[in-house]
Amino acid sequence: MKDFMKNWGFFIIILSVFILLRLFVVTPVSVKGHSMDPTLADGQKLLTLKTDKVERLDIITLQEPDEPEKMAVKRVIALPGETVEMKNDQLTINGEVFAEPYLDEYQALFDTGQLAETYAYNPQFQKTAENAETFTSDFSYTVPEGQYFVLGDNRLVSKDSRYFGFVDQSYIKGRVIWRYWPLNQMSLFTKDSN
Structure with a gap:
């Protein structure tokens, strides 16, 4: 037994730590679809941190409320009890204007009529871009x-809260903390980078 532990002990400890982290702390996920472009792209691999605390602008993984068997990656915009409104592509939360710099690239393409070209991979998306009057449809909700x-x-x-409704805390599975694939796009997601 002593020889076994001497030869394999370090490996067993590392494997045990990895398993515990995977079960209780972090979860690997894959991005499927284009709803988070250009921040996250289809096929990218992420690590999420299992957490109870969610803040505005966190990118999270969640079960879709209308189809709980499906997982999605979205950005938290409004917190419990807040009133959120979008009018003419201007977001307000509790009556205060809120900037969304992560939208700048696609918003600029939309404003110049070039977003349809970006959607060349999907004719339905192209048609949506050509017919839309605003980049984000108007809405008003109290969470x-x-x-x-x-x-x-x-x-x-x-497909997000405008379609499937509010997301219960129990449906949130984790906060995205690291993009590890593809390697040339590897990056950490901190509060400042969201």
Whole structure:
């Protein structure tokens, strides 16, 4: 037994730590679809941190409220009890204007009529871009306690709280902390980088 532990002990400890981290702390996920373009792209691999604390602008993984068997990656926009409104592509939360710099690239393409070209991979997305009057459709909601309002960064094609409703705290599975694939796009997601 002593020889076994001497030869394999370090490996067993590392494997045990990895398993515990995977079960209780971090979860690997893959991005499927284009709702978070250009922040996150289809096929990218992420690590999420399992957490109870969610803040505005966190990018999270969640179960879709209308189809709980499906997982999604979205951005938290409004917190429990807040009133969130979008009018003419201007976001306000509790009556205060809120900037969304993560939308700048696609918003600029939309404003110049070039977003349809970006959507060349999907004719339906192209048609949506050509016919839309605003990048983010107008809405106004008050978020119930214990719920969150989430949106995808690619607002014209994202299925999010505008469609499936508010997200209960229990449906949130983790906060994205690291993009590890592809390697040339590896990056940490901190509060400042969101």
